[in-house]
Amino acid sequence: GEAIKAGASTINIPDTVGYTMPDEFGGLIKGIIANTPGIEQAVVSVHCHDDLGLATANALAGIQAGARQVEVTVNGIGERAGNTSLEEVVMALNTRRAIFGFDTGIDTTQIVRISRMVSNYTGIPVQPNKAIVGANAFAHEAGIHQDGMLKEQTTYEIMKPETIGLSRSRLVLGKHSGRHALRSHLEEMGYDLSKEDLNQAFERYKNLADKKKVVTDADLEALIEDQIYQSHEVYQLEGLQVACGTMGMPTATVRLRAPDGEITVQASVG
Numbered sequence: 001g002e003a004i005k006a007g008a009s010t011i012n013i014p015d016t017v018g019y020t021m022p023d024e025f026g027g028l029i030k031g032i033i034a035n036t037p038g039i040e041q042a043v044v045s046v047h048c049h050d051d052l053g054l055a056t057a058n059a060l061a062g063i064q065a066g067a068r069q070v071e072v073t074v075n076g077i078g079e080r081a082g083n084t085s086l087e088e089v090v091m092a093l094n095t096r097r098a099i100f101g102f103d104t105g106i107d108t109t110q111i112v113r114i115s116r117m118v119s120n121y122t123g124i125p126v127q128p129n130k131a132i133v134g135a136n137a138f139a140h141e142a143g144i145h146q147d148g149m150l151k152e153q154t155t156y157e158i159m160k161p162e163t164i165g166l167s168r169s170r171l172v173l174g175k176h177s178g179r180h181a182l183r184s185h186l187e188e189m190g191y192d193l194s195k196e197d198l199n200q201a202f203e204r205y206k207n208l209a210d211k212k213k214v215v216t217d218a219d220l221e222a223l224i225e226d227q228i229y230q231s232h233e234v235y236q237l238e239g240l241q242v243a244c245g246t247m248g249m250p251t252a253t254v255r256l257r258a259p260d261g262e263i264t265v266q267a268s269v270g
Contacts, residue, residue, distance in 0.1 A: 018051030026061035045069035175209035
């Protein structure tokens, strides 16, 4: 109550070490809302950790108890076992709208793209069995599951892959695929390239396809991100040489070209 009197508009309740159970955390939030003077003037926020694998469950319990803000991270990255996963909370609210009755305002079709971008930038891979964005999230191997999927998708899928930005395209790209197939596949992945960018991407794609039997979506994402969103190169690496062995000290030599064209060469041993 004192924090609200002092002007606080958000009251954050953390489970910093991921210790509480969903019923405990929901009860905590409900008790705070029921017993804090002036709480209607503030937004109750929850911050959960996944040390016991309950971050999403606790966050959802907090929402059901009256919290209206959830602190989350993409792919659930964070301290120790991680924080509440953005994609899990968003899709839980989206898929079970009848229970929660809330809309986040998030464009869910961008979830897979942002997940992969964060993974690429942080160097932290997404585990294959990760809910929502894992590589196996919409994979069906068991025969009875495959049969059910072919007859009726909702038998074994509680959400459509398209809702999070995944494509069901069965188009397999290889060295014999043409420009139209590449453009169509990139559009399904969410990339709308100009004619010039498409031509450049196609040339790079053909070079890659000559080396690989099948070009995956991950390959295409890396190709497009590098082509369109690459950072401006200030210093250019002109050359690199490393020499090592049992008969001498390891030696590395680097030659760089500065923005003004000046060449700098440095060598080091050890």
